[in-house]
Amino acid sequence: MSDDNSSWTRVLSNQTSSGNTAGFEKYPVTETSARYVRITGEGNSANNWNSILETEILDCTDGTPPPVTPPPSGDLDPNVAPSGNFDLLDWTLSIPVDTDGDGKADTIKENELSASYENNEFFFTAADGGMTFKAPVDGAKTSTNTSYTRSELREMLRRGDTSHSTKGVGKNNWVFSSAPSSDQTAAGGVDGTLDATLKVDHVTTTGSSSQIGRVIVGQIHANDDEPVRIYYRKLPGNSKGAIYIAHEPNGGSDSWYDMIGSRSSSASNPSDGIELGEVFSYQIKVVGNTLTVTIMREGKADVVQEVDMSSSGYDAGGQYMYFKAGVYNQNNTGDANDYVQATFYKVENKHQGYAY
Structure with missing residues (x-):
């Protein structure tokens, strides 16, 4: 050199x-x-x-030190399991291991998750009290329909009451206010907001150019499709990462929206991008057929993307929703032990008609 x-x-x-x-x-x-x-x-x-x-x-920078962003909350205790700092009773957790040998990733259900569950490798409390999620390239998957690993929360409005089914329009899931009135009455909530504050600690640096460096950090899942997925992606040659979203209509193909930088596999370093270790917030909000995603950073203007879902088919009867948050690795071509990791400082879900 x-x-x-x-x-x-x-x-x-x-x-x-x-x-x-x-x-x-x-x-x-x-x-x-x-x-x-x-x-x-x-x-x-x-x-x-x-x-x-x-x-x-790889991993070259211009010599500027990475931002040192203090945790957004000083009341997080690094000496307790994640449930000691976060209300996790209305979530289950998927981690990329198969301890029971059923061929699928393990699911930690609401009551166990909220009773001080932690996993030293994939789900644990960080040194600053944040809730850390990690998912390697190689690991157990949630089903035969996915090609990628995840360490991710799945919203469960039933809060441990197993008399309510996990699927269907019922008290465990929510619907849009554009859905039939009978579905709104039957559901656990109507419309929804997910507020999260986090930092991405690590992304994959090996594998196919179309997959390297990308991770989903939040989404709405419906019966079979995803009304929104929030991606963070940092390419190996860039010092900053991009944020973009995908909207998948019911039974349709994805529509893509760049919010910060570009999702391109050959994108240049985004001048207003987000570095690894830099704290930022996102909000996913649905009112009727209007989806709004907002990215927020201290000292910078909010970045907002609105999506009209009036032709997306989610106002049909029988369509139910749930939020997801954590890390959903979007690389299955890298080295087996390469991984994605993020630490969350806030995860709050709200719905009309939902008391918690």
């Missing part, structure tokens, strides 16, 4: 490739301030020949 292309500092030496791939192989180097990079080949195990097809230098 060199600042002036004259004086050089060696930051990596005596490394050997696997010799059996034309793809990228990763080699961590000592953190160094530099403008120039030089690679000197010193032969292989048989002769003095080397072949390098392409090189990428």
